[in-house]
Amino acid sequence: MMNVKRVISAIERDYILNNLKKDKRIDGRDLWEYRDFHINVDVVKSAEGSADVTLGDTRIISGLKYEVGEPFPDTPDEGVCTMMAELLPLASPLFEGGPPNEQSIELARVIDRGIRHADCIQTKKLCIRENKAVYILFLDMFVMNYGGNMIDCGGVSCLATLISAHVPEGVFNDENELIWTGKYLNGKHIVNELPFVITFGKIDDIIFMDPNLTEELLSDGSISISVTENKITSIQKSGSATFSIDEIKMLCEKSIEIGKKLRKELDLWQYLIQKA
Amino acid sequence: MPLIIKDEYPKKLFREDGKRLDGRDKHELRPIKMEVGVIKNADGSAYLEWGNNKIFAAVYGPRDVHPHHLAKSDRGILRIFYRMATYSVFERKRPAPGRREKEISMVISDCLEPVLFLELYPGTSFEVFIEVIDADGGTRCAGTTVAALALADAGIPMRSLVTSVALGKIDGEIVVDLSGIEDKAGQADLPCAITWFNDQLSLLQFDGDMTLEEMNKCLDLAPDILKRIYEMQLNALKEKYLKIREEVNKSEEIATEGGEQ
Amino acid sequence: MENDEDESQDIDDFEEIVESAKEIVVPGETLTEDVNNFIPGRGAIFNRNKTKIISLSIGLKQVRKNYINVIPLRGFYTPRAGDKVLGIVVDKNPVKYRLDINAKDEGILKPKNTMKKERGRFIRGAGGRKPQQQDMAPSSTEVYQIGDVLILKVLSADRLNSPELTTVGKYLGKKMGGTIISIGPYSIPRIIGRGGSMIKMLKNLTKCNIFVTQNGRIWLKGENIESERLLIEAIEKITNEAHTMGLTDRIQEFLESEKKKRGID
Incomplete structure (x- = not known):
């Protein structure tokens, strides 16, 4: 209740900073530790896939809808996946209604880039007929409670949504009409690689991962690194913080290591839904 | 070419055995689950599952009014923002709020205003955000019900709770709590809400066609149905506290038992 | 160091309430229909026809003599004169500070309320001295910075105006550390x-x-x-x-x- 304040007091800032310097955080974590993830999939019956993911106090519910449309001319045999994020004013007194702002666009863009460059979505399998009909997937994230680090939470929620997807399968019959086979494309058809995005905050010269709300509001900036099993697929530095080259190298290495651990712990493939 | 599987309406809305398509009797409600205190940042919040409808509501206030010109110097204002998630409906909804959402927001706001003491909070606003995550008919009624719960959870003084339900006519029969398909393929839909401090209707809309007798029958039926949902609201609000109390008692029992052994 | 023992007296004895009041009530719920013997106290009102007493918010029902009260379990803070509050300086200009005090309005702290008034120090005539700058209440807002945490007392509060605060008094003032x-x-x-x-x-x-x-x-x-x-x-x-x-x-x-x-x- 009313814990979210626009101006954070000087003593809270000093308190968090002094403890970070001693490798200690107010919620009991060490600097390189995630808060707990909780994942529920297929929570929205109207959607073709959905996930309700919480990371600490941050909660994002995302859902998948589809349309069949024409492919882009330069990729005639590839489906399309677009992402959108909305920071609902219900989620925090810091969020205001209205058209998407920088923060929500950044959230969607960072996750989108991580997924796009990791060969996560098998776009070629989302093609029904070359040059004519492909699936257009809409992956929309709605932030239900803002407790810091929406990017990592959103990233997991997008992956869980795609894995739990069940999109009706369409084919062209002999008369060149699109018909539905009654079968569904599931996560195995859509998802190939699982890129995890890992965010680090920076206050003064201290770097730590998965900032909670107060830490995020106090941060000078942050860096989000998307990783697959052994590759880096996107990096986004945001805020006014600056990072040294050595720091970036260290963070890239850390990200791969943490990504591996997270991949094992979350075991997202367990959320695959086989729909007859 | 936006090709999507066609949403086909069934010819009949009753099964052979006289039950409705989802197996309900004419005056039976869908399963309802309510919970308060689900959004930590909000001053008050509630979550409702009503059949396939899944709705969150959060209350913030009393707080400053933005934009400032909406503020009234002699009283507070209640602002409702009813929104549907893009994926909550069959065909993806556009992200920007549509005319329907704005109208429903206004209807719910008018419905809830009589229970609040807005004159006590001049120059401020109470904002209620209703987010429909999954929709299957009757979301304005479910939204009103869950918004009242969230207001009560915020500890805002209220004359009473508000409860809402839709009645209607399908295949010539009066039924309660229309599902999405019944709403679309049925003949009439009558969403209504009651303010319990005076037992009067505070939300009322009607679409379709009904004879005078049918309308009377609907209106006579409404209080009983609303009462059923009201009991659930009372339980949901108290549940949060009773559960903790129960857990505490249980842990104490274990502790004393352990001491005796 | 700081202790709130003196403060606990002006707050209701919640312990006793919890022991005596076990029933949880919600807004609009009937507390009693015996309107001849009971009067609505805090958090309760008569219904429109005065046939019953109903609760205004979620809380614990408490009967004290012939009053029926509802002790709220949830709610927002409404400042009252005399309350001690913890505020964060969120804004300042040369004539006043604005503080976030967790209420619907920001609290106002004027420079004259940040320093003890020392009357009668200045004695006219021989031996007297002219008032020095430090003897006077500060005329501008230089004492506190934005982000400072202050313990304050509410001097006045009503529905229409921003509450006025002071840092003059026992235990009041800026908090360091923690x-x-x-x-x-x-x-x-x-x-x-x-x-x-x-x-x-x-x-x-x-x-x-x-x-x-x-x-x-x-x-x-x-x-x-x-x-x-x-x-x-x-x-x-x-x-x-x-x-x-x-x-x-x-x-x-x-x-x-x-x-x-x-x-x-």
């Missing part, structure tokens, strides 16, 4: 406990300094982050279980067993 947490203002009496019993116990067992204010904010400072974290967890437990009986004993047990588990002395 951190602050927020809880629901209606849980504050339980943090203090009967005659300050809960807060004393919290202080003794966690060795933290605690200052609790009526707007639902708590300042705390301990020897290390482990004991502060334990204290915060205990406070969360108290707010969650505010409506249950035997809370002080249970919290004591919790703190003692957790201290052992975590190796805090």
Whole structure:
């Protein structure tokens, strides 16, 4: 209740900073530790896939809808996946209604880039007929409670949504009409690689991962690194913080290591839904 | 070419055995689950599952009014923002709020205003955000019900709770709590809400066609149905506290038992 | 150091209420239909036809003599004159500071209310001296910075105007070090406990300094982050279980067993 304040007091800032310097955080974590993830999939019956993911106090519910449309001319045999994020004013007194702002666009863009460059979505399998009909997937994230680090939470929620997807399968019959086979494309058809995005905050010269709300509001900036099993697929530095080259190298290495651990712990493939 | 599987309406809305398509009797409600205190940042919040409808509501206030010109110097204002998630409906909804959402927001706001003491909070606003995550008919009624719960959870003084339900006519029969398909393929839909401090209707809309007798029958039926949902609201609000109390008692029992052994 | 024992007297004895009032009521719920023998007290009103007394909010029903009260379990903070509050300076201009005091309006602190008035120091005639700058109340807002945490008293508050605050008084003024947490203002009496019993116990067992204010904010400072974290967890437990009986004993047990588990002395 009313814990979210626009101006954070000087003593809270000093308190968090002094403890970070001693490798200690107010919620009991060490600097390189995630808060707990909780994942529920297929929570929205109207959607073709959905996930309700919480990371600490941050909660994002995302859902998948589809349309069949024409492919882009330069990729005639590839489906399309677009992402959108909305920071609902219900989620925090810091969020205001209205058209998407920088923060929500950044959230969607960072996750989108991580997924796009990791060969996560098998776009070629989302093609029904070359040059004519492909699936257009809409992956929309709605932030239900803002407790810091929406990017990592959103990233997991997008992956869980795609894995739990069940999109009706369409084919062209002999008369060149699109018909539905009654079968569904599931996560195995859509998802190939699982890129995890890992965010680090920076206050003064201290770097730590998965900032909670107060830490995020106090941060000078942050860096989000998307990783697959052994590759880096996107990096986004945001805020006014600056990072040294050595720091970036260290963070890239850390990200791969943490990504591996997270991949094992979350075991997202367990959320695959086989729909007859 | 936006090709999507066609949403086909069934010819009949009753099964052979006289039950409705989802197996309900004419005056039976869908399963309802309510919970308060689900959004930590909000001053008050509630979550409702009503059949396939899944709705969150959060209350913030009393707080400053933005934009400032909406503020009234002699009283507070209640602002409702009813929104549907893009994926909550069959065909993806556009992200920007549509005319329907704005109208429903206004209807719910008018419905809830009589229970609040807005004159006590001049120059401020109470904002209620209703987010429909999954929709299957009757979301304005479910939204009103869950918004009242969230207001009560915020500890805002209220004359009473508000409860809402839709009645209607399908295949010539009066039924309660229309599902999405019944709403679309049925003949009439009558969403209504009651303010319990005076037992009067505070939300009322009607679409379709009904004879005078049918309308009377609907209106006579409404209080009983609303009462059923009201009991659930009372339980949901108290549940949060009773559960903790129960857990505490249980842990104490274990502790004393352990001491005796 | 700071102690709230004197403050606990002006707050209702919540412990007693919880022991005597067990029934949880919600807005609009009938408290009694016996309108001849009972009068609505705090948190209750007559219904329109005066045939029953109903509750205004979610809370605990309490009968005291012929009054029926509802002690709220949830709600927002409404400033009252005399309240001690913890505020954060969010804005200032040459004539006043604005503070976030967890209420719908920001509190106003004028420079004249940041320093004791010293009357009669200046004696006319021989031996007297001209008033020096430091004897006067500061005329501008240079004492506090944006982000400072202050303990203040509410001088005046009404529905229409921003509450006016002062830092002149016992225990009031700027807080250094430590951190602050927020809880629901209606849980504050339980943090203090009967005659300050809960807060004393919290202080003794966690060795933290605690200052609790009526707007639902708590300042705390301990020897290390482990004991502060334990204290915060205990406070969360108290707010969650505010409506249950035997809370002080249970919290004591919790703190003692957790201290052992975590190796805090």
